[in-house]
Amino acid sequence: MSNQRLLPLVDQSCCAPLVSEALTASEAADLAQVLKALGDPVRLRLLSMIGAHEGGEACVCELTDAFDLTPPTISHHLKVLRDAGLIACERRGTWVYYWVLAETMDRLTRMFTPERVSAGAV
Amino acid sequence: MSNQRLLPLVDQSCCAPLVSEALTASEAADLAQVLKALGDPVRLRLLSMIGAHEGGEACVCELTDAFDLTPPTISHHLKVLRDAGLIACERRGTWVYYWVLAETMDRLTRMFTPERVSAGAV
DNA sequence: GCCTGGTTTCGACATCTGTCAAATTAGACA
DNA sequence: TGTCTAATTTGACAGATGTCGAAACCAGGC
Numbered sequence: 001m002s003n004q005r006l007l008p009l010v011d012q013s014c015c016a017p018l019v020s021e022a023l024t025a026s027e028a029a030d031l032a033q034v035l036k037a038l039g040d041p042v043r044l045r046l047l048s049m050i051g052a053h054e055g056g057e058a059c060v061c062e063l064t065d066a067f068d069l070t071p072p073t074i075s076h077h078l079k080v081l082r083d084a085g086l087i088a089c090e091r092r093g094t095w096v097y098y099w100v101l102a103e104t105m106d107r108l109t110r111m112f113t114p115e116r117v118s119a120g121a122v
Numbered sequence: 123m124s125n126q127r128l129l130p131l132v133d134q135s136c137c138a139p140l141v142s143e144a145l146t147a148s149e150a151a152d153l154a155q156v157l158k159a160l161g162d163p164v165r166l167r168l169l170s171m172i173g174a175h176e177g178g179e180a181c182v183c184e185l186t187d188a189f190d191l192t193p194p195t196i197s198h199h200l201k202v203l204r205d206a207g208l209i210a211c212e213r214r215g216t217w218v219y220y221w222v223l224a225e226t227m228d229r230l231t232r233m234f235t236p237e238r239v240s241a242g243a244v
Numbered sequence: 245g246c247c248t249g250g251t252t253t254c255g256a257c258a259t260c261t262g263t264c265a266a267a268t269t270a271g272a273c274a
Numbered sequence: 275t276g277t278c279t280a281a282t283t284t285g286a287c288a289g290a291t292g293t294c295g296a297a298a299c300c301a302g303g304c
Contacts, residue, residue, distance in 0.1 A: 016231060018166075019173025019222050028163040028170070036161030040262085041150040044140075044157070048150070051141025060281065073263055075282050094271060094280055100141050105234075109138060112227075112234040162292085182251070195293055197252055202291095216250060216301060 016112045031111065034104060037084035042067065043077045047086060050098050057099040138234045153233065156226060159206035164189065165199045169208060172220050179221040 023031070038044055049066060050058045064074045078098065081087045085104040089096050145153070160166055171188065172180045186196045200220065203209045207226040211218050 015173060015222075016227065018170055019227065021170070022174045023167050023170040025163065025167065028166040032161055032163040032166050035157050035166070039154055039158030039161040041147065041154040042262085044150040044154050045145050045147065048140055048143070048145040051137060052144045064281090069262095070264060071281065072265080072283080076262075079282085091270075091281090096281060100137075105138065105141065109234045109236060112231045114231060164292090186251095191292095192294060193251065194253080194295080198292075201252090213251095213301080218251070 016114050018111050020115065034084045034086065034108065037080050037086060040077070040080075042069065042074075043081055046074070046077055047081060047100065050087060051100040057097045059095045059097055061095060063098070138236050140233050142237065156206045156208065156230065159202050159208060162199065162202075164191065164196075165203055168196070168199055169203060169222065172209060173222040179219045181217045181219055183217060185220070 038047070045066075046063055049063060053062075060071075060074070060078070063078075064071050067074060078087070078089070082089065085101060087098050088101055089098045091097075160169070167188075168185055171185060175184075182193075182196070182200070185200075186193050189196060200209070200211070204211065207223060209220050210223055211220045213219075
């Protein structure tokens with residue numbers, strides 16, 4: 001373990017918003033719901049399988065086949081991701097297709113992307 | 123809800139690694155542990171308070187004062203963040219100081235930062 | 245050496261979570 | 275209409291999690 005500190009430096013890329021300014025309680029509650037949804041290996045793989053799938057969407061049947069879990073369990077995890085605003089779905093005939101919502105992913109991305117600050121910006 | 127799809131586009135910034143290639147089971151388990159640690163409002167605020175604190179580090183006593191929770195509870199949350207490799211600490215005299223570990227934050231950042239792919243890279 | 249204040253660990257408890265089996269819903273097709 | 279398939283919902287249960295009070299621990303000062 002390197003124990004390298006994350007120090008805020010002025011004249012280069014600074015830290016991500018998450019650690020550059022203290023979150024308020026309600027911001028934290030909001031963000032925590034999304035991160036909690038991602039805090040499970042199965043859901044993380046589901047999200048990444050959906051996002052990486054050709055055409056940007058995947059059928060539930062394909063997702064279910066990829067795991068050693070019952071359909072209700074997969075369905076439960078998909079619901080958690082849906083409630084967190086990370087994915088959405090649509091029924092087309094017999095099958096239900098899921099895709100990743102860009103909006104929520106972008107929000108997370110902004111939270112973790114280091115901000116560039118100009119040299120005199122303090 | 124916009125339900126806007128996240129489509130992989132070739133000649134501009136593409137999706138974050140998380141949704142551009144399906145995670146393996148062990149990658150997912152690994153990453154999930156870190157995200158699970160962040161999936162709690164108190165821990166999210168603790169991390170952000172430590173990171174945003176002047177000097178890049180904060181004393182436990184300051185952190186405890188900021189919440190309506192008992193010291194054991196704050197200590198528990200700090201341990202979860204420590205076990206996830208997100209923070210580290212050091213005792214100096216009576217007090218214990220915490221700071222954010224750049225390494226793990228960088229890893230998360232990379233996971234959520236969209237990759238730039240050149241126009242002919244497919 | 246032994247107080248004292250700050251911090252962590254321990255033990256307990258209510259709540260939340262992941263999982264499955266069974267029941268239910270929604271559409272396709274005879 | 276009835277039946278088949280795909281997906282979700284419901285109900286139940288074991289195990290994990292967040293919280294607290296009490297006890298133990300540790301560093302500094304007397």
